[in-house]
Amino acid sequence: MRRLPSMTAFRGPRVWWWRWRSNPLRRRSDALEAWVVLTVWVVSVVGGVLTGVASTHSVEHGLAQERAQWRPVVARLTEDAPKATASTASGAGRVWADVRWTGTDGRSHAGEARVTARSRTGTTVTVWTDGSDSLVTRPASLSEAQIRAAMVGVLVGASVAAVPYLGGRIVRERMERRRMAQWDEAWARFGPMWGRKTG
Structure with a gap:
C-alpha cells in the first residue's frame, strides 16, 4: 500500500532567523515583527x-x-479557655483566649492569643510581641x-x-490582521488578471 507523504514534506526545511536575513520577499512588516518579538x-x-x-x-x-x-514573652490566661469546637478542630485544638503579659516598658498589656483548649486561668503561654509590645504571630x-x-x-x-x-501578542495580532488586509487588497487588484491572455 502506498504511503502518503507527511505534511512536513510540503513545508520545506525550517529557516531560522529568516526575518533578519536579506531576502527580496521579506516585507517591512516582517522586519518590524522581528524587532517586536x-x-x-x-x-x-x-x-x-x-x-x-x-x-x-x-x-x-x-x-x-x-x-x-x-520576641517571645510569657503571658498568663486571664480566663478559662473555651473548649474546642468543630471549627477549631483543624487548628490542633487551639482556641482564642484573653491573656496578659508584661512588656519591655514594664507595663502590663492584654490581648487575645491562641492557646490550648480548656486551659485554666493563670496558665502560662508563650506569645510573640513586636517592638511596641503588640501581639504578633510567630515569625x-x-x-x-x-x-x-x-x-x-x-x-x-x-x-x-x-x-x-x-x-x-496583541501587537503581533494587529500586525497579522493588517497583513491579511493588505493581502486581500492585493488579491482584489491582481486576482482578476490571472487567467487573462496577453498578446
Missing part, C-alpha cells in the same frame, strides 16, 4: 528576572527583620522565610514578565 522577549525575561530577584530579597529582608525584632523560620520569599519572587517575576508578553 526580540523586544518583547528581552523585556519579559530581563524584567521578570530582575523584579523576581528584587522581590525575593525584599521579602527575605522583611522576614529577617521580624525574626530580629519580634517565620529561616527555611520558611526562604520558601516564602522564593514563591513571592516567582509570582511577581512571572506577573511582570506576562505584561510585555501579552502586549507583544
